[in-house]
Amino acid sequence: xxxxxxxxIAFALALMPAAAGATVSPANSVPAEAAPQETAAPLPQPxxxxxxxxxxxxxxxKPGDNPAADGALPGYTPMKPTPGIGMPESQELNFQxxxxxxxxxxxxxxxxxxxxxxxIISLVVLALLAWVIVRYRRGANQEPSRTTHNTLVEVIxxxxxxxxxxGIAIPSIDLLAKQYDxxxxxxxxxxxxxxxxxxxxxxxxxxxxxVISNMLPEDQAKARGEPYLLAVDNxxxxxxxxxxxxxxxxxxxxxxxxxxxxxxxxxxxPGRLNEKELxxxxxxxxxxxxxxxxxxxxxxxxxxxxxxxxxxxEAWVRAQGGTMPGDETDQPTTEAADALPEEGGxxxxxxxxxxxxxxxxxxxxxVAE
Numbered sequence: 299x300x301x302x303x304x305x306x307i308a309f310a311l312a313l314m315p316a317a318a319g320a321t322v323s324p325a326n327s328v329p330a331e332a333a334p335q336e337t338a339a340p341l342p343q344p345x346x347x348x349x350x351x352x353x354x355x356x357x358x359x360k361p362g363d364n365p366a367a368d369g370a371l372p373g374y375t376p377m378k379p380t381p382g383i384g385m386p387e388s389q390e391l392n393f394q395x396x397x398x399x400x401x402x403x404x405x406x407x408x409x410x411x412x413x414x415x416x417x418i419i420s421l422v423v424l425a426l427l428a429w430v431i432v433r434y435r436r437g438a439n440q441e442p443s444r445t446t447h448n449t450l451v452e453v454i455x456x457x458x459x460x461x462x463x464x465g466i467a468i469p470s471i472d473l474l475a476k477q478y479d480x481x482x483x484x485x486x487x488x489x490x491x492x493x494x495x496x497x498x499x500x501x502x503x504x505x506x507x508x509v510i511s512n513m514l515p516e517d518q519a520k521a522r523g524e525p526y527l528l529a530v531d532n533x534x535x536x537x538x539x540x541x542x543x544x545x546x547x548x549x550x551x552x553x554x555x556x557x558x559x560x561x562x563x564x565x566x567x568p569g570r571l572n573e574k575e576l577x578x579x580x581x582x583x584x585x586x587x588x589x590x591x592x593x594x595x596x597x598x599x600x601x602x603x604x605x606x607x608x609x610x611x612e613a614w615v616r617a618q619g620g621t622m623p624g625d626e627t628d629q630p631t632t633e634a635a636d637a638l639p640e641e642g643g644x645x646x647x648x649x650x651x652x653x654x655x656x657x658x659x660x661x662x663x664x665v666a667e
Contacts, residue, residue, distance in 0.1 A: 371617035376533065377583055377604055378523060384559045384584035385525055394559040397580050397605075400476050401561030407469045415462060477561075481543040481575035488536060489545040492553025492566035492588065495595035499534045505620035509534070513598050528585040530602045535614050538581040538605035545573045551593065557586030557603055565590060578605040 379385065383395065392409075396402045434443075491498040491508075500508040511530045514522070519529035536542055546555045546566040556563040564574050578584070586601035606614065612622050 371614065374610070374614040374617050376522075377581070377606070379525075379583040379585075384582055385528060386558075386585075396559060396561055397578055397582065397584065398560045398562065398576060399579065400473065401559070402579075403476065404473055404561050407473065411466065411469060415466070419462075477574065479575055481573070482541050485541040485543040485575065486537060487543040487545065488534065489547070489571075490534065490555050490566065492546070492548045492550075492555070492592070492599075494550050494593050495588075495599045497530075497534070497555075497588075497599070497601060498549075499532075501615070501618075501620055503623060504615045507618050507620045509618065511602070513600050524583075524602075525585065527598070528587070528600045528602065530600055533583075533602040533604040535604045535606060535611065536578065537608045537611040538578050540577065540608065542576045542578070543573060544576050545571055547571050552590050553588050553592050553599070554590035555586070555601065556589035557584050557601060559584045560586075560603065562586075563589060578603075581605050581607055 384397070386394065393401075393405050396405050432438075487501070487503045489500045489502060491500070496513075497511045498508050499511065500506060509532045511532045511534065513527065514524070514529040514531055516526045518531075519526045522529060544555070544562070544564065546553075546564045547570060548566040548568040550568065552568070553566040554563060555566055560576060560578060562574065562576055564572050566572070582605055584603045584605070586603070588596060588599040588601070590596075592599070615622060
């Protein structure tokens with residue numbers, strides 16, 4: 299049995315926490331009225347950025363960037379695409395119909411040079427194979443031939459392939475040279491910038507504005523009558539029948555700007571500005587895609603080029619807030635220049651005042667009269 303002294307010590311230790319709490323609590327007790335009240339921060343309104351917040355909304359979906367659901371602007375209505383024109387077709391075996399001079403040239407090379415050669419060579423090889431199988435079968439040749447070489451045959455199978463390759467190389471090299479002809483000085487410049495995962499189109503010759511282009515959801519693409527995975531909210535609008543200077547660059551990784559029906563493909567490399575000339579021969583809507591693997595959403599980075607007649611292109615540029623060359627005049631008009639006084643306070647529009655300033659006799663005569 300424990301002694302009374304031990305019990306007293308245990309009882310005192312048990313009471314110590316309660317005594318300590320009673321001692322501290324008065325010091326921490328502050329009247330509710332005297333405690334400073336923190337003012338609650340106002341809740342951000344929809345679309346309002348707060349300090350330190352990150353805007354995760356896509357650039358093309360910000361309010362004001364897409365004023366109409368169908369992409370229409372004052373003086374501009376998006377052109378409707380033509381089925382089978384500027385877009386891929388199901389079970390298509392040949393190239394798409396071409397709407398640039400280089401594209402037509404390339405398609406002609408394929409149609410009238412490469413395909414006939416492939417068919418002829420395949421038939422000749424098949425005929426030779428069949429002839430050898432029948433002519434030199436075991437039943438018809440009990441004793442195998444001991445021929446070691448044939449000079450004529452060797453010359454033929456060396457010269458004929460060489461001539462075929464030269465015949466293919468001449469138009470092919472010509473096509474390569476045509477694709478990299480420099481654009482003329484009066485060409486319209488459009489700069490395509492690849493982002494993950496959308497495109498931006500800027501117009502340096504028209505005020506430098508930029509149009510951001512994102513892929514449309516399936517329901518919106520169908521509502522516009524455009525193919526899903528190829529339709530975008532804001533198109534790259536260009537004039538038809540006019541030389542274009544297409545420049546490409548990448549903002550993050552390597553992309554590639556490719557439109558098959560225009561025979562156009564140009565890589566967009568970060569830190570580098572690539573350039574090619576393009577002339578679209580007919581107004582219309584032409585679809586393409588990024589053709590360089592660029593990340594998780596590479597397959598959702600379409601391109602839509604809309605070629606318009608020049609008057610409609612000018613209207614679209616002005617609707618975007620841009621300008622056309624010649625819209626601004628840096629020099630004042632003749633009337634305004636005449637109204638400005640010369641240094642010394644003499645107006646150039648008053649010949650008598652000029653004569654007085656110069657001290658000519660005619661001025662004194664006029665004053666005397």
